[in-house]
Amino acid sequence: MSMNGYMRQIFLDALMQGKTEHLTTRYSKLREQAEQKLSSEAFLYVDGSASTQSTELNNRKALDAYQIVPRMMAGVEFSEFSTEREIFGRTFANPLIISPIGVQGQLHPDSDVATSQAAKEVEVTFCLSSATSTPMEVVMEKSQHEEAWFQLYWPSDDDVTESLITRAKKAGYKVLVITLDTWTLGWRPQDIDAGYNPFIKGMGCANLFSDPVFVEKYCEGKSPLRDGATADDVQQAALSVATQGLLTSGKARTWSELAQIRKLWGDGPIVVKGVQTLTDAARAVEAGVDGIWVSNHGGRQVDGAIGSLQALGPISQYIRGLPKDTKRPVIVFDSGIRSGADIMKAVALGADLVGIGRPYAFGLACRGQEGVEAVLKSLIADFEMNAALAGCRTINDLGPHSLVKSGEESRL
Template sequence: MSNPKSGYLREIYVGGLSGSQPQTTDLRLLEQQAKEKLSPAAYAYVAGSASTESTARGNLEAFAKWHIVPSMLRDVSLAEFDGSVRLFGRDYSSPLVVAPIGVQAQLHKDDADCATAKAAAELEIPFTLSSATSRPMEKVFEEADFVKGEEEGGDAWFQLYWPQDDELTESLLGRAKKAGYRVLVVTLDTWNLGWRPRDLDTAYNPFLTGEGVANVFSDPVFIQKYCDGKDPRRADVSKDEITEASVAAIAQLSPGISRTWSDLALLRKLWGDGPIVLKGIQTLSDAARAVEAGMDGVWVSNHGGRQVDGALPSLNALPAIAEYIHSLPRREGEEKKTVIFDSGVRCGADIMKALCLGADGVAVGRPWCWGLAMNGEDGVRDVLKTLLADFELNAGLAGFRSVKELGRHALVRADSKM
């Protein structure tokens, strides 16, 4: 392996000799810096979670309940460390995935989603575009220079907040497919916004002012059916028209009505034979139903604690689900089902622990948001490079030469006696 991810450490030190001052690699400090730079409402929107925020705290605490067991003299070379994984039938050089985050213009007005996509594409990390973007999906794909159908280089996935209107769903998925998005990520747990006091106490809902609805506002079906054929992005649009269009968009993306398992057949029909993963899976029974419905994987997540207060930490749900998914028999030539994990990932050790507990890929959200807020595309890139280097160094120094060597044997419970 050439160009190890851990080389970022040397890059920083050597750069320091010429007076280069990189963005902080302390991601907790980075959040505090972003908090000072952002408007209080924008910071609260990203940092906040549901109700008492116990689920978000639990996500972080769950990682602390597992300890990594380092082994020495294992013939480890960082230059040869193999961080490669296979997700949804494609090989990647690392297990990191950029999680979908909406309304990115509140973090960086000029570049928003495009900055994040470009940073991910450059590092060849799968980028997941939220339905709730500040820029249309086609523009983000083009700006990041993703290449349709290529097996190497950047890869874009599309996350769907499932509209109530099937015709709008068909239009959005058709556009995503045509643009070049390869994997469909269906978020199941956000059919209505959770109770989020940080936003409620300031009555902050960016969607009501036309933020985070670029994909819907640019959709021909939405324009025709919900805007009387008048594009809500046009120069002479009135404030009332924007409000009306925003309300209509919210009613589609967050309708207050949950879909059912039988509805997945429609998504398969609309998306075709491309990979589909269900995001928000927290139980073994839901994972089994996803497999029965012909899905290509599950995304174990509680939405970073933003939806259900008092829920189990996502990491606690991971081992049983991953064990089940990985035990499934496969026909000859059939790709294995993929397990993605998110919720509470803040450092390289967290990535390592999630992989040890069965994740194939590990998605990160909030940390790179703070990089975007501070330094745009460069800020996102630096956070992703920090996470990649931290993970590779942590795994290597613990005695592991590849992701494939990681497993439950590498961890002990914090309360166990060795």
């Protein structure tokens, strides 16, 4: 779905109505509006990052270190600009994907359902978090999104792991995403100072609370989501999630253990999320994964780390350089994306899909499904317009030649 008329529609609405009703297209203002809507705990939970926040800052520095090189007289027809990509043998309308964010119920009552429905409307790939506020089956039933992925925080309990994966596959999620970098929560001062951990209150636990294996093993067969469940039932179940390592296991897995996940998921695509080094990318290839998600969790896990974009170029070059008879994993990127120019830079450096995180979360907080749709439309329109003005006829015209860093002006 092209968004080349989105800006025009906003201007026409303003002309006809005498005022603008659209959600702000500026990330800084969107963030401010979300802060006004949310409790301080909920806002800081989404907005915050690890310790000194230097990794989140490095994400922006890494993106800002590159500048786009516009090229003129390229015969661009904006109305024909195509953002389509072929991934996993399917056609994706654009390069955006909803990065999985948990505990969306603290942002809006419609939570993950609103986000999934918005993504479907705008033809953006959707990835559901393990830490959802709505059971995975309900999200799929209500949105009927044809390109929905499921992200797994690998539980310590193998029976629960098998149950969650089996449910996701049965519900129709197309791709399984294994997050590697959050086997325990990072040091997040905003949450710590507020004493705010939503999971020990039962928030973000809907997938587990609705899981038959979890209910049988940890709740004496009585779901904390059932009618008549007491506050104590919910609290005890939440404590089981925390103490038994069912969202964050407390132990980093090893590459050899991915074979267990492959056996459970079958032939469907598996993506590993949180890769930041060439060594880990090579291990992922050896493990036979179908996708590598270059991400540092938006700076929320390891403090003082590199900006995620710094890892994207080298990893992409390595993947593109693999022998033709070697399976080349799809490359997904996130961490720090705020604009169409940011999306261009990630695609130019090798990303097949680009993840959006905090912006859509703040859109959800402001206006629910409508807010998420507005954020996604703005980002796609900004990306399309910026790329076309820079001389790209399609998304496939973007590459390393599209960018330059300070000191490399000789490449112009």
